Amino acid sequence: MAADITESVPESPWWGWAPFTPGGALKPATRAVLAERLGIDPGAEIAAPPPEPTAAELPESALDAEALGALAAAVATGAVSQGAAERMRHAAGKHTPDLIRQRSGALLAVPDAVVSPGETGEIAGVLAACVAHDIAVVPFGGGSSVVGGVTPLRGAHRAVIALDLTRLDALVELNEVDRTATFEAGIRGPALERALAERGFTLGHIPQSHQQATLGGYAATRSAGQASTGYGAIAELITALTLETPSGTLELGGRAPASAAGPDLKHLAIGSEGTIGVITTVTVAIRPRVTAKTYGAWAFPSFEAGARAIRALAQDGAKGDLPDVCRLSDEEETELTLAQSEGAPVRLLRRWLRSRGIDTPALLLGVWEGTDADTKRRHRRAAKLLKAHGAVSATTRPAEAWDRGRFSSPRLRDELLTIGVMVDTLETAASWTRLAETHRAVAEGIRGALAGGPTAADPPPAAVPAAVPAAVPAAVPAAVPVLGAGPTDPPPNAAAPALPTDPLPCAVQGHISHVYRYGASLYYTFIAAAEADPIAQYERVKAAANAAILASGATITHHHAVGTEHAAQLPAEIGELGVDVLRAVKRELDPAGIMNPGKLV
Amino acid sequence: MAADITESVPESPWWGWAPFTPGGALKPATRAVLAERLGIDPGAEIAAPPPEPTAAELPESALDAEALGALAAAVATGAVSQGAAERMRHAAGKHTPDLIRQRSGALLAVPDAVVSPGETGEIAGVLAACVAHDIAVVPFGGGSSVVGGVTPLRGAHRAVIALDLTRLDALVELNEVDRTATFEAGIRGPALERALAERGFTLGHIPQSHQQATLGGYAATRSAGQASTGYGAIAELITALTLETPSGTLELGGRAPASAAGPDLKHLAIGSEGTIGVITTVTVAIRPRVTAKTYGAWAFPSFEAGARAIRALAQDGAKGDLPDVCRLSDEEETELTLAQSEGAPVRLLRRWLRSRGIDTPALLLGVWEGTDADTKRRHRRAAKLLKAHGAVSATTRPAEAWDRGRFSSPRLRDELLTIGVMVDTLETAASWTRLAETHRAVAEGIRGALAGGPTAADPPPAAVPAAVPAAVPAAVPAAVPVLGAGPTDPPPNAAAPALPTDPLPCAVQGHISHVYRYGASLYYTFIAAAEADPIAQYERVKAAANAAILASGATITHHHAVGTEHAAQLPAEIGELGVDVLRAVKRELDPAGIMNPGKLV
Known part of the structure; x- marks a missing residue:
């Protein structure tokens, strides 16, 4: 199911x-x-x-x-x-x-x-x-x-x-001819999909936050759903929206599927994070309700080998062969996933992969959504191309298991935070050329920061409220010792205590979850024992990851948005002049500066 | 060929x-x-x-x-x-x-x-x-x-x-891994395709202006190529660009295939028509060079029946089945096209279509580009779906003929203008829901304006220079009498002289040439004897077409852009506040207002 x-x-x-x-x-x-x-x-x-x-x-x-x-x-x-x-x-x-x-x-x-x-x-x-x-x-x-x-x-x-905005949750219009639906912006993901399903349609934009997030929030943050590889991210799904600003109403888009009437101002509202106005209605492209899903999972000898294969599928496969959901875990994420499902089937899988020369697998999950005949045909062609690039089939079970549990892993964060585990996620995206290097740099940056411990050379950012650490649950274990980064980029404190061999003091697992012709997203989950000051620990990790992302030439965020968290990095991403342009737009639409101060710019 | x-x-x-x-x-x-x-x-x-x-x-x-x-x-x-x-x-x-x-x-x-x-x-x-x-x-x-x-x-x-900018025509970088190419903005269409072809790639963005236009111009005008149905319009093909402004340099995009780092400012530069800065380099997504094309042509009993069929193909066909080039002519364009190719094959075609109950055909041309196996498979599936929607095959010849002559029809305008023929094109795009109504309204608006003659109730716009009419070549025939508009929307002068039955005083032919999931473009060619004041005649036609487009809720331009021609209509399209936003951006990037004054805003 x-x-x-x-x-x-x-x-x-x-x-x-x-x-x-x-x-x-x-x-x-x-x-x-x-x-x-x-x-x-x-x-x-x-x-x-x-x-x-x-x-x-x-x-x-x-x-x-x-x-x-x-x-x-x-x-x-x-x-x-x-x-x-x-x-x-x-x-x-x-x-x-x-x-x-x-x-x-x-x-x-x-x-x-x-x-x-x-x-x-x-x-x-x-x-x-x-x-x-x-x-x-x-x-x-x-x-x-x-x-x-x-x-x-x-x-x-x-x-x-x-x-x-959550009282504003009506389906305003569903146009079956144009295959578009206009909603008030406060409708949440499940209610939106319910309203569409009743009429035989789906939006297909299902981020992990789907069960709580609203359509307006998707638009305001330039969100991407877990099946964005197939359906497109929200910026591609929005055909029109209304932005209520202190200076008046902007009705953007909606006249035609494409236009050359000057710059497309929809894209100023999408990703504006409430800083220039309130998105009040959104019109989205919809598709026929999914009546069949086909699953596939494959192992590769390495994350990089898997990335090469999905690049080939994205660039050389027939249109639509790329699965709608396309997730490639790195070796560490694959190992931790398998370890949590140990039992006869996993043992059998490990043995099968070893027999094919794959000792540290990187697991690819694919879900093709649509009609039965269509998804099977696409899956079959994709499987052929993936196998030609070294994929070894790993049954369909891992992909089915992912689909069943797709909303549960964020909940785990809440559980873990109460028992002394530091866990969070962060993300970026890069071109294929820079993907492997970015992946290494970010993972090593996170590992180095977690390894550095609270005594690391870099002082933690000053924003941590002094009152917090004492209040952290008593179960927080003592800070764990260092896990060194890889040989190519030692953390500043590489000369500190020798590496423990077992157990590892942290997990930094990564995956690709949104695939494009010219690159892909990278998503990280890091897990470690919480330090006495977990916020300082968190901020140390984020600072290291941000530095690695920007140094790699990747984007500071693929789908989490800017908020307060990445506002300091925005000038590095779009330039000081780019920030000036956003400020000029804000001055025009929100001259009093009341809209969501302190976010984005 | x-x-x-x-x-x-x-x-x-x-x-x-x-x-x-x-x-x-x-x-x-x-x-x-x-x-x-x-x-x-x-x-x-x-x-x-x-x-x-x-x-x-x-x-x-x-x-x-x-x-x-x-x-x-x-x-x-x-x-x-x-x-x-x-x-x-x-x-x-x-x-x-x-x-x-x-x-x-x-x-x-x-x-x-x-x-x-x-x-x-x-x-x-x-x-x-x-x-x-x-x-x-x-x-x-x-x-x-x-x-x-x-x-x-x-x-x-x-x-x-x-x-x-045409000296700036270098290929700066071709990245075969990312499938992107960075060019200086002044490179013209053929040189760009030559540079890519040498490395085994194509951009596939081929507007009718291709042989003269530049990549920077494509970006600045939010252009769409003739194969945009398959390849996407330029806004979808651009992954990064550099905009040199009086306030400094904006490097937009290029970090990742997608990002949530605030609004996507690329879309402020695309379509900016030189009013905020100069586009100096453009990076585009490229695809493997086309090694095979498959052609198809089908007739429908009416333009509306054909539009329903391509909508079904766009919305319900498998991804990629829609031809890369997809053009559906209305009945008048089909008739004039056939009439210019009279001979045994056309006579045979007319007889065959009549035997299938199609007396006033609307012709659909499709070109599938790619590899041999891929294009044939896509063509086969599309043909099946089109036939289920009433399409009757019309051999592949009309599509092949279109592909051979794709750059020659704009040249015809230059020829005709010297011999007393008023000929020009205009275009819009609309959602599927509004497409048929928009098509009728625009065509009738043009017909009414041409029929109205220089004595029509609406005075021509004042911009016509008085010196021009006398200098028009002597071959200009006298203004021709009225062609009434359809019964649903009579032109203001419907009470004027009775309709001539033969010959018609003007041709207003239309087609769809860019197809999207939620709508399509509409492109018109109008032909009539030039009046003594051809510029007044032209402006009368444009005013009528613009009024019909805006009243229909369609876009004032799908791919010709705004320039001076549509600047007066831009507020109706994006709202006064939308224009204010563009002005605010201009003030920031071009405070002295030197960039392309009088265009767009």
């Missing part, structure tokens, strides 16, 4: 991606891998999250009666809330430092109010009220940003509100 | 798309069609163009010695020319009103000098000199704009130069 993409999950803003499960969802095999391979003893039970703050503990709202009145008048069919639970629920997205702070019991900054329009037509009035009363506006959809995109920063303004 | 896309044609800026051919290239069959069906007697021989103006006839350059010196210093490896021939050669693109004026002997405005950098690195210095000396800059590539995009307007500035 593939995961049901129309299934809603209960909201769980305080507990990451899914509601807290007493006892936790950590599989015994995962516990064993953590203990035996990484020297991390996840002995403690998954801890319940600390109680939410009470109203008395929250700072008083900075909004005066006049401002509140103006906001309430603007959302006649909606609501303005200053309740503690509502304000807390809009204090953060899923940014790991925020989750760590929340779990430590630290009080995050909260918006002064949560404004929830009941109709898209009310948003212009909200923005006007915020300009009049000097209030910063943080557009808030699913709250699934992992880069601080919804952090309630007030900038230079008197107050800050979260503009919660 | 398909047209050779690597073949250069001699430059012919003064004579439209190809050098003047004494005697002209008008086929007897075309003459017969004009005479018998349109009542146009192209009796006169194609006239030689009037002599080019001499230096003495040109206005004196407004550049003083100091400004000239600064320009010359900026282009150490290039040239600054004030020669009459050079200035005339940069006076206009291929905008029909300009061609009419040139052929009438009228003197067009000319730039004060032509500056031709020898290296891309010199462009920054040229822009600095122009800012310092208050000189407007018109970037000039192939000079193939049909919308006044290279008209040497000086705006509020002291002088204007044409910045000729």
Whole structure:
């Protein structure tokens, strides 16, 4: 059974991606891998999250009666809330430092109010009220940003509100002739797919955040779904959108499938992260509902050999042969995946691969979606080309297992963070030419940073709140010793303690998950015992990864977006002049600077 | 034999798309069609163009010695020319009103000098000199704009130069692993394809202007090639570009095949028409050189039936089954095409189609490009689907004939304009839902405007120079009487003279030539006897077509761009606020406003 993409999950803003499960969802095999391979003893039970703050503990709202009145008048069919639970629920997205702070019991900054329009037509009035009363506006959809995109920063303004868009969740129009659907921007992934499925269609944009994220959030962050290799990323799926700005309404696109009427301004709104206006409706290209999936998995002798094969498939395969979901794990990710599924089938698989000369496999998963005849034909042709490039079949089971569990791994982060495990993901994308080098550099950068420990030469960034470390759960083990980076690029502290041979002090696993003709994404999960100051540890890893990414000429983010997390790296990515252009657009559309201050630029 | 896309044609800026051919290239069959069906007697021989103006006839350059010196210093490896021939050669693109004026002997405005950098690195210095000396800059590539995009307007500035980029024609890098190629922006279509062909690749972007246009021009105008259905339009083919602006250099794209690092600023440069900077290098995605083409042609009982069939192919066919070149002519274009090829095969074809119940066929041409096995497989599957939608095979000959003659029809315009025939093309694109209605409205708008004659209720726009009409060649026949529009939307002058039954006073033929999942382009050729004031006639037609396009909710241009021609319609297309955004970007990158004034915004 593939995961049901129309299934809603209960909201769980305080507990990451899914509601807290007493006892936790950590599989015994995962516990064993953590203990035996990484020297991390996840002995403690998954801890319940600390109680939410009470109203008395929250700072008083900075909004005066006049401002509140103006906001309430603007959302006649909606609501303005200053309740503690509502304000807390809009204090953060899923940014790991925020989750760590929340779990430590630290009080995050909260918006002064949560404004929830009941109709898209009310948003212009909200923005006007915020300009009049000097209030910063943080557009808030699913709250699934992992880069601080919804952090309630007030900038230079008197107050800050979260503009919660999730009541705006209607299907406005479904055009079966054009194969397009217009939704209000606050609709979440499962509801969107449900509305389309009822009419026989799908969007096919299913990022890992799908169960909570909203369509407007996808657009605002230039998101890519797990099947973007087949369906295209959100920028390719959007045919039109409406952007409500403090300077007025922009209706972008929608007249034609293509146009030469000047620059395509849709692309200024896509990826704008709420800094120039609020995306209120989005029109997307839709496709017939998936009636069949064909799965395939293949092993390669190395990650680089696998990457060469999927490049050949992307560049020389017939159109459509590339699977819609195309994921190539590196050797470490493959090994950790197999280790968590040990048993007779995995033993058999290992033996089969060794017999074919593959000792440290890199596993490729493919899912072809569509109709039965179509997916089988595409799969057959792709398999032939992959085998010609050294692929060895690994049955269809690993791909089926991925599809079943596609939404569960982000939940694992929440579990692990409570038992002293530092775990997070980061990502980039690079051209094929630079892919292998980028992959090595980023993985080594992360390893070096984790190995460096809290005494590393590079001091951690200053942003860590001093109050946090003490509040981290007691189960945090002592910092583990060094894992040296590869021989080509030793970390600054390579002269420090000798490398332990077993167990390894961290895991840095990578994969390709979005494939293009001229390159691919790279996605990393790093796991280590949490240090006494886990936020400093996190920031050390991110700084090393960012430096490696930029030095490799790759992009600072393929699909997580910029938010507060990558804002410092944006000038290196698009140039100071590029940032100036974004600022000029912002001055025009948001002259008072109220829109999502502190994000992107 | 398909047209050779690597073949250069001699430059012919003064004579439209190809050098003047004494005697002209008008086929007897075309003459017969004009005479018998349109009542146009192209009796006169194609006239030689009037002599080019001499230096003495040109206005004196407004550049003083100091400004000239600064320009010359900026282009150490290039040239600054004030020669009459050079200035005339940069006076206009291929905008029909300009061609009419040139052929009438009228003197067009000319730039004060032509500056031709020898290296891309010199462009920054040229822009600095122009800012310092208050000189407007018109970037000039192939000079193939049909919308006044290279008209040497000086705006509020002291002088204007044409910045000729055609010396910048190097292949900078070809990356066979990434399948990308970086070129200097001034390389023309055939030279670009030659450079790629030598290495086994193609860009596949072949607009009708290909033999003269440059890659930078493609990017600046958001161009679409004739095979864009398969290869994608230029916006999809560009992976990176460099934009030199008066405020500095923007390096856009190139780090990765996709990114979520804020809005994609490439899309601000693509379609910017020289108004914010000069595109100096462009990196494009390339594909293996075409080794086989498969052709197909089918007739449908009507244009609408054909449109339904290609929509089904675009939406429900397997990926790649849609032909790379996909053109569906309406009934009138089909009839005029067949009429120009009368003979035994066409008679046989007509009989065969009638036997299948098709009396007024709409002809679909398809070209599948790639390898032999691949194109045949795609063609076979597409043919099956098309037949299920009522297509009747019309042999492969019409598609082969189109491919042979793909560059010749624009040349016909130049011939016809000298013998009293008003002929031009215009285009739009619309969603499938609105396609048929848009097609009818635009065609009827054009017919009504041509029928209205110079005494129509709507006065022609005021921009027509009074000196021109008298200079039009003597062969211009008297204005022809009215052709009524269809019953659903009578033109304002429907109460005017009764409809003639034979011959028709004008031809308005349309086709789809770029197909997308959610809509298609619409391209029109209109032909009528030229009136005494052909520019007023042209502008009447354009005004009617523009009004019909905008009222239908379609785009004012699918691939011809904005230039001076559609600047007045841009606010209707993207909104006043959209125009404000473009202006804000321009203020940031071109604070002195020297870049291509009067175009786009």
